[in-house]
Amino acid sequence: MKSLMRLFRSEPSIARPLYEQVVARARQPHWYREGGAADTMEGRFAVLATLLALTDVRLERGGEEARKASVGLTECFVDDMDSQLRQDGVGDPVMGKKVGGLVGALGGRVGAWRKAIDGEESWEAVAGRSFYRGAEPGEAALAHSVAELKRYWSGLEGRSDDALIGGVLP
Template sequence: MKSLMRLFRSEPSIARPLYEQVVARARQPHWYVAGAAPDTMEGRFAVLATLLALTDLRLERGGESARLASVALAECFVDDMDSQLRQDGVGDPVMGKKVGSLVGALGGRLGAWRRVLEGSESWEAVTGRSLYRGNLPADEALAHSVVELRRFWEGLEGRGDEALIGGVLP
């Protein structure tokens, strides 16, 4: 019986502390006040997915433990989205499609931010799509978000792999 229980018990993810810290960052009011990101479910998802994409790109650039944490971070995201959708009343028949759509949105952001880091797209252009879905806010709000995302990225780059995996964000 014990081995059967162990089979169904999920192990704590090595990326859980990091995921929780990224979620906390996405909840900071400045994104929605000074940055004018929509304070809606979609807007909050956009901020979270943007910060997760940048965090994941930093993990991809790290050592083996960071790359493993990158996979675990994605798993945390999927688990969280599944849980959120279930709380909102989404049932099993459509759950896979909904979660798949959210994962796809994260994947699209990963590609866009990868192009920014390679220098083939601007921070402003990708911020406009990633946070605002092309419905750009006032220039000051966009500038605020660009500055904050750059600051977040620079802080991620300055963190060692183990600190980052442990959830120590800039």
């Protein structure tokens, strides 16, 4: 059965170092202090999902190995969310729905950040929804988050596919 599952999944370990580095980035205190992201489960999820979305967009724009790593990155996210929810006591009957909702939230962010990166929507508008879910963060907090997200994106663009897949973040 395990070998059959491998036919339908890329190897999550290809993106494990990258995923771990994105998680570490999402834990940086400045997102919550200066950036005003809520220091709650939902707020931490919003920061992680935002950074993963930007990283995923960059991988999508890379070569074949980067695109494979994009799939692996999402699989690492699913594995992590499944584990986190189980630790919080969520049982099997609702697990799929919960994880599906989180993956959908990540996918929505990927689409929104594509638009911001392509200039179809402002970074401020996308950050407002992605980080703050429509809450008013304050001008200084939003400016901090947008500046840091742009810096992160610029660094992602400046990294080779191999460096990114290996977990070397800006």
